[in-house]
Amino acid sequence: MPAMNNILSKWVPVSERSRSLALVYSGMYLGSVIGFAFSPLLIDSFGWSSVFYSFGSLGSAWLVIWLNQAYSSPLEDPDLSSEERNLLLGNNISKEPVTTIPWREILSKPPVWALIVSHFCHNWGTFILLTWMPTYYHQVLKFNLTESGLFCVLPWLTMALSSNLGGWIADSLVTRGLSVTIVRKGVLLGLSNTAGVLAGVFGTAATGYLLQHGSLRNLLKRYERGSWDDVFGVSVTLYIVGTVVWNLFSTGEKIVD
Template sequence: MRCLCKQVDLKGMNNRMAKEINACAFVKLPTCVLGKPYNSLCIKCTATICRWKFFCRSFKLSTINSNRKALGVYSSDKTTNQESDNSKALKVSDTFVKTLKSRYGWSMKNVPERFLVVLMCFLSFVLCNMDRVNVSVAILPMSKEFGWSQSTVGVIQSSFFWGYLVTQIPGGYLADKYGGKLVLGWGVLAWSLMTFVTPYAASKSFPVLLLSRALLGFGEGVAMPAMNQVVSKWIPSGERSRSLALIYSGMYFGSVIGLLLCPKMMSTLGWHSVFTSFGALGILWWLIWNAWIKSSPEKSNSISQDEKNYILKQRTTIGNKMDRTSRDIPWKLLFSKKATWAIIVAHFCTTWGYFVLLTWLPTYFNQHLGLNLASSSFVSVLPWLAMALSANVGGWCADYLLSKGFSITFVRKLMQTMGLMGPALFLSIVSFVHHPVTAVLCMALALGLGSFAQSGVYANHQDIGPEYAGVLLGISNSFAAIPGIVGVALTGFILDKTGGAWYIVFGVAIGFYILGTVVYNTMGTGKQVF
């Protein structure tokens, strides 16, 4: 086999060569640097081999000549015609080998591409909750500046879910039809732009602010179904629980980062800064996502053949893969199965407590417990940090139990029961606790155990219908968005009418946790239904 630039033979190298070929200089590298299968490299071909594309791009023609002396590279022939005719190779000295290790060692690690996909999905969920929680903190100075009551604050907080609800099912359908990569990317861009303009919207008028928050939810609404579709294409079933747990834990890390940064940024730069800076981060993520990620292993030009074979071999498949139109999705069948309704009810009950705490916990800490969010930032983020860590522990535990032969149904129900009854237990305790440290500890335990649901109902869509994973998650997430609208607004109303009776707020959440546990254990399954 010869290099596509026609200069030199490539022996034992990967077939995946660059589509964009320039005249190149060839370097033969010692085995000690690249290993036996990769002992030669064309430094002018972009993306010559998937794992060396960053190394290749580091050596553009404009920099090769300036670096040759420092790197100890010399050419045996300087004539252009002779180079093309005789394919004179550049020789690499020991100095070049040492320089490669010191300067470009980071790029010589064979990192599986599916790990990069999981990382980028994780970061998108970090941004997702950073852009949610910033208003939960900024609402305190904003309500003073604009004179908002608790009921008004509840309406503002819930307006996010107006748009969030609308795009759940369409987001899942579009992800299944056009690919989760495209849908997730545009969703992140949309919500980041709306986050960026929030200060302007608040200063303009109250309806404009509500519209911007609804459009932010419109963008975030596609995140879960689109991500679910990406994971179903990229992640083998044996790695799915911990991959999903890591990605979903991004939401909790986003809450941690947001709650740590927002008070300090607001005290120095004003409340406007938490919206403009977080929005700009999302736009940066979108640029990287489009540059690096493909919608499936089959469409990637940089994945190794071994990894592609590994994914395709273990990935769950059903029938022929083909483009589907709306008539190909069996809507009636999806809603006729008990497994679908088990997921819907459990998802609804899980998010009631989660959304209420996500939006109102800073207010609870500040006004009920008397904590200063700026000076006690670590204490206020402890529950979300516990949730982020516990989600990954739950994911690893679920995959471990599956590897030991436990059924998917048993593992999903066990994880979901812990994710519902754990919060119910500790919210019942915190309802009668007034000491700040004890209350924060109970909240940390409640939310930490609640994150085990990421390996329960949140992973169950791909179990019962892997080819309709995006649509199924869109359906359940539509119902799960209702607590964001009703529960968040209802909490503000309760607090206004009762003078801050938090035990009522927690009691309602406990009731839904118990309901979800009963329904999911009665009707849920881990077997493939669709």
Template sequence: MGAVKKTRCGMVPARVSLALLTSIGVVVLYVLRINMSVAIVAMVKPVRSRDAFNASRGAVSKAYCSSLTAASNVNATAYEDYGEFGNLGFNATEQDDWDESEDSDKLALTSTERGMVLGAFFYGYFATNIPGGRLAEEYGTKRVFGGSILISALLTLLIPVAARESYIFLILLRVIIGLVNGVVYPAMNVMVARWIPPLERARFMSVSYMSNSLGTILTLPVCALIADTMGWPAVFYITGGASLFWVAAWLLLMHDTPEEHPRISPEEKKYILEAIKEEQSQAKPTQTPWCTILCSLPLWAITIAHTGCMFGFNLLLTQLPSYMDSILGFSITSTGLLSSLPFLSQFLAGIVSGVVGDWLVSSGHIGVHNSRRLFCTISVLLPGLLIVLVGYMGCNTTMAVVVLCLSSAFVGTMCSGQLANTHDLSPNYSGTSMGISNTFAYAVSMCVPVIAGAMTPDQTLEEWKGVFWLTGGIQTFCWLFFLVFSSVEVQPWNNGKPSCDEEKMTNGGVVEVNKGEGNVEEKLLKPVRVDKPEIV
């Protein structure tokens, strides 16, 4: 973790090992999440019938930029001979010579059914973020995170059997995998609160949380290679089996608190416990004050900022390739290197922002609140502004790719901004806070493809400009909301304050507490501060 040194026994600090183990776990999580996106290409029979092929003749559409500059260069004869499939190297001769035996191990699914299979994971994922945070707070991250990957891996091994039986069974398996995966990120937030000193949290979260980008980069080419050389069932057998090795390592090496770790050095344990002692000394709540939590304006500031960030990022991931195809005449998904660049840039930017964010605060250059605001600006406002610029780049494909990478990189800084802010508000309910924020953000961002599709029925440049302006406006509003209403003070509901009627939250950590006879006492909550580490 940055300047962390080895212990006097020559061992790597336990929290550094935890960061590495968690990062690999997040990679495994994403391998199990998106392996279906790759394997389904080899699982499903392509449209091979003569009727379907003939129906495609004459249906070739030209991109906006192609219609302006390159339409005259299109070989009309090729389109007449091969229709839309001419660009794919697929022709009528291949139709006649097609051997049905090659499809004997493939599923016959319509495009709607394929969409249901791919979307099934997210229907389950959406539902368990808040329960995941509470489970980890009660039973520990070790059981929740490890159990999630264990169940997901075992179900993944069953996918080939379920797929051959019925695509309904396949959908059900993917829904269950989504359900158990939804608990992971909120559970990780609980681990951070119990293990990582406040001045190291931005770094830890950036390295571990943003390893999802590495999971995506790894899964796309590796699963494609497995499917091509060994068949699509091998994708699930190999990814599911390999995940079990991580589960074994996690259960053996991970411990929910420094006190439970048998191999941590006394120096490191002392440093961690002293760094988080003010948080740990807070009275532990006996019951969850749901009403007060849901009335917390600073928590809603985090949730709104996270929602704006995810809205813009999901637009980039799901719709910008369509924009470049329908407007620019270029699909970024056609080149493996280009499709990986946004994820790589996001991961690298996340690590850099984590190190810089911790350094800015620990060195005294800026306070914690200003650090959260700075990285929220980078992760929410700047991508929104860049999205608007996309519509005014004309037919410059190179600049579109650059903007995609820059926007993805800026999003990677959210771990040092609004996501880290959940620990500032409530160490005791960091998992629940993350669950609420993630659930709301995910629910809204799932609407991005629907909104974009409704606003671009004719796939014109002006329609896409409207989508980009809407996104930029939403992200700007979310950024402003965070700037005005965010706080870094520990909230009273961290200690189980019971209801919204008894407390009135105001900005900056000031709370009016009802004393029962019309008396109102105003108090300023103390921020959690720790000194810069000296021995570790």
């Protein structure tokens, strides 16, 4: 994911960057939609291992295409015409590669921590959707394996559609002169994604703990429902915290040279 942002910054003009990022990231959501939709069918027909073989094979095919067709910048693509190359390079500022990362300066900036906190809070809920929703549909709503998979696609399909809509709206606002800080905040995805991955680790484990033990206020007679209430309650709280921190402290302006 950090590499995707870096590549798009070189290939896409600023006025089109939000929609491009949204389109690229929606691939992750649509992949989840396809995965949840087809995995139950594969499991029923060929067993669990077929899921890993199928998606692993697709990943390998993608890698071959990527290595042969993707380039880090317009300067490296031999198939670009001179007009295309000049257009792309004219919309981006070329800089020398960074050799020393000023970690102390970066970590002293409130917007950086706003990005880290927001990414952590966002990924907590995202990984719970990814890992625990089939269990929720099966245990609580009593759906079978195929029905669980089909219902699991709904949050991811919604994210794919809303992210692309948001990207187009954001680019339209930038084109009309609205501040980039208001429209598009944060840029240190590599650093914040580390926090996001940790949210996936802790969120998935915490969900399992809540489902097995419940919270201290949980009574045994309301064990199942109460535990899931706690899971969703924590996720919603973190989403709200992340949103508040993001809007109060983040910025889209340059803060580190």
